[in-house]
Amino acid sequence: MINFFDHSYARNVAFAFMMGFLGVFFSSASTALLVASSIFVVFINTKISTKQVFIGSRELIKKVPIVLVFPAFYFVVVATSIRSDDWLEKTVFVAGSYWQFLVIIPASIGMYRLSKDVNFAGLFSYGCRYGLLFVVPIAVIQIYFFNLRPEGIFSNTLVFASLCITGAGLAIIEWPEDSHNHRTLSWIAFVAGIVATLLTFSRGMLIPLSVIILVAVFYRLKVKSQYTMSFKTAVILCAVIAGSLVVSVQSDKGWHFVNQRFIQPIQMYNEGKPFERSISQRVDMQITGFHAFLNRPLMGYGIQNSVAEANSLSKEVLGKKTNYTYTHLHNDYLTHAVGGGVILLILFVLVIVSPVIMCWQFRKNEDLASHFYFSLMLTGAYSTIGLTNIVFHNDQLATMFCVATMFIIVRRIQLLEGVEEVRIPDLPTIADGINPIGLVPESKTK
Secondary structure, three states: OOOHHHOHHHHHHHHHHHHHHHHHHOOOHHHHHHHHHHHHHHHOOOOOOHHHHHHHHHHHHHHOHHHHHHHHHHHHHHHHOOOOOOHHHHHHHHHHHOOHHHHHHHHHHHHHHHOOOEOHHHHHHHHHHHHHOOHHHHHHHHHHOOOOOOOOOOOOHHHHHHHHHHHHHHHOOOOOOOOHHHHHHHHHHHHHHHHHHHOOOOHHHHHHHHHHHHHHHHHHHHHOOOOOOOHHHHHHHHHHHHHHHHHHHHOHHHHHHHHHHHHHHHHHHHOOOOOOHHHHHHHHHHHHHHHHHHHOOOOOOOHHHHHHHHHHOHHHHHOOOOOOOOOOOOOHHHHHHHHHHHHHHHHHHHHHHHHHHHHHHHOOOOOOHHHHHHHHHHHHHHHHHOOOOOOOOOHHHHHHHHHHHHHHHHHHHHHHOOOOOOEOOOHHHHHOOOOOOOOOOHHHOO
């Protein structure tokens, strides 16, 4: 029997699938896996030397110039951190926080050379589907038994919600290998991600949630899928959704979250009273942060100094002194604008929209449209999450984005190298160790 770990297909199929699974479910394990895999595909790659990886990276930049934004963004972010006290410590910290953007191009080259005809984006989507099966039970347990706002195992509610939203969008994309069961799972996973996000009671996630749902509806209408869910499956799915929401809201803590985060703010607004502390703080940071950007629009103050500079202007702008100790301004566009001026702001925006730019030409191609909508979901989620939260200063969020984007880059490389058709190898066939590349008889693929 062939040991499936001896074959590059098996390694890379496992990597792509596990990155999707771990990305939405298992905290920083996804980042650890990315570290190990990047070292392997760039420096210990059996199919290509390190020198060839970097030569390939240079050629890719020439052919697909938008990928240059990733190293450019990384170096500009790191450079801004020098303009601060304790600059060495802060520069090392920032360099470590954004490192995924430095390896994304060479890692893409290495992944392609290891497995030239694998649909990595599809495998990543499969991993998201399975990972999202766990998020609703975790959310309900944390509310009902532990009186917590759901945070998964991330210890951060907003990160948990952000990954659920992103994972849901990527999970619902259809791929040519999808069977009826696969498509049922894609719907279940999508709904699970939406429900888990709602159970966090996060106001800031309402915009990303709405965008992902709208893109999903548009996508389904556009592809005109023939998929139909059985009545039994639909009833069970609706029952699980309704039960999860009822159980959560019926708990003392669940109702407290609903009342505190939605009902009371609406009542205070209608009565003309000041917003609650959580909302007013964010509004104040937006106002003072915007003034800080206007004071130094070209160079900024350094990514680590964004909140400090907003605080320094609070007396002048708001008539009161603030002393917020957050690491960001709860708007990542503003955080990067204050940190690095208009140059860093432009690079930040280009990074977020780069997946769509790379796949724009795919949108009308029936064989490639799935990759376009995959990129649209990714960009839609991160561009709206960034309005109220960080997206790249957190290792789990940065890893999720960079790995998904890396798989889009691999697809571009495949097309440049003449690989028109890619596939999702059959996972059970690979797992049994008999057929490490997952080839399935033609009759089973129809």
